[in-house]
Amino acid sequence: MHREQTSREEQAGFRPGRGCCDQIFALRQLVERYIRYGQRTVIAFIDFKSAFNCIDWTALWRTIEADHVPLKIISLLKSAYDGSTSLVRIRNDLSDEFEIKTGVRQGDVAPHVRRRQRIFAQDDAEATDILYDIARHARPYGLKISAEKTKVMTTDGSPAIVYLEDVHLEQVQKFKYLGSLIQEKKIAATADIHSRIGQATAAFASLRRCVWRKSNVILSTKIRLYRSMILPILLYGSETWVILKQDLNKLEVFQMRCLRQILQVSLRDRISNNEIRHRCHDQPSIDEQIQRRQLRWFGHVCRMSDHRLPHRLLWRQCPDHWRIRRDAPKKIWVKQIEHDLKSRRLNFEQAKTVATDRQAWKKIVGEIGTPAAPTAVYWLRGRPSPPTAS
Structure with a gap:
């Protein structure tokens, strides 16, 4: 109940009565309205680099504790992660063990991690500023935006000059968002x-x-x-x-x-x-x-x-x-x-x-x-x- 009250409206994953259709419908409605009224907006599709492998554990415990997860559950999660090691197999050769200090285990539920996200801005400068703020706030959690996989699209098809850490982001004519293809000017x-x-x-x-x-x-x-x-x-x-x-x-x-x-x-x-x-x-x-x-x-x-x-x-x-x-x-x-x-x-x-x-x-x-x-x-x-x- 507390999580439903504190989660942002844009977060549809791991929440009852919500799903991908909510997000796809919201995006299509927004694009439809801007195209119909001849208004330009910049859409940035953000991709976090190796999101599930880079999460800082300290930030993760702090986040789920703020989400009122019982301390007993948090202690169990910490004990499951402490002392974690891994090996790398290349053909028949195994590497030496190395300690893992970041990331979540495969199959674990991490509802606060959204590997893909999208933002909207009225102009290129605003989109650049928003991306900078997101990158700055994500850094303490061990998350980094991938400039190579982050794409930009405009509703009217006009050129967009958006930067992320001095990297000019690629502009696309269409983008597959949550499995559904969104196209500019259409x-x-x-x-x-x-x-x-x-x-x-x-x-x-x-x-x-x-x-x-x-x-x-x-x-x-x-x-x-x-x-x-x-x-x-x-x-x-x-x-x-x-x-x-x-x-x-x-x-x-x-x-x-x-x-x-x-x-x-x-x-x-x-x-x-x-x-x-x-x-x-x-x-x-x-x-x-x-x-x-x-x-x-x-x-x-x-x-x-x-x-x-x-x-x-x-x-x-x-x-x-x-x-x-x-x-x-x-x-x-x-x-x-x-x-x-x-x-x-x-x-x-x-x-x-x-x-x-x-x-x-x-x-x-x-x-x-x-x-x-x-x-x-x-x-x-x-x-x-x-x-x-x-």
Whole structure:
């Protein structure tokens, strides 16, 4: 309880009800807003050099003691670390023993260590100053920022001149943050989707001979493996995506290619996609799966307390003097959610109220893809609903 009260909002690891999706969503929302309003911000992705090997033990004990960890636990940890030695093996040769005085053991929980972090600044000078302050405060803990692996990106793609200890940091056009690819000047998650398809393709191919082509593996097992091993790779971070139609089509094509290989049928067999999904235990389309994930996440954000970072970034108002660019992308995450809510016959304000009731919202999300509302099919496909008979 004390740790929840003292931990910074940016710290999502090792905390209940938080995870990578919180951080990815917060970053995407911030980038989306700055791009849409034509505002420039500098994003620095910080990497600490050998973070888990360089932690100063004295600083570690002091930190966990300030976190109100019982003294008995601290004493046990100290006794486990005191007198630690190690060896280095090179082929068949072993080095002499040497004493270890820094770092944490492999497998130990170190919730205060964040190997990767990101900061935001309005200009290059501010980013340089913030990096200097972080490096200065991290030094007593034995942590050092790696200038080679720390990258800089701007929302508008303009050059950034940011230094760390007189080293000019490399500027990148895209960066993989917590497994999700963020790109400059882009609101849509096109780059991340292409990356996800590539990774899922490799994962699916690795199981082709040992699972998908095996006749002694029953279909239900194959579908369970597909849902548990391939789809999580394909749809990681999809709760935060702004999806273009062509990107959604590529995801659908990938799924259908996988399902056809699982069933061992080809396009020449002229079997419809609906029939293929039905044979695969009514596998939902990618569109339906992403809608479920995004609406489930929307409800989760609505139920967050006001101080939570995703909640603040989703609902906060921009400064009055900011104006949306004329050439700004029209499709944003909130508009995407509004479009999906129409198929549930809910407007945005109604949805915010209903989402506070977890069970009611769960029922609404569970109805996606069901044939209960025929006009919803037209809204889901972006077509006007048919005229009603008079």
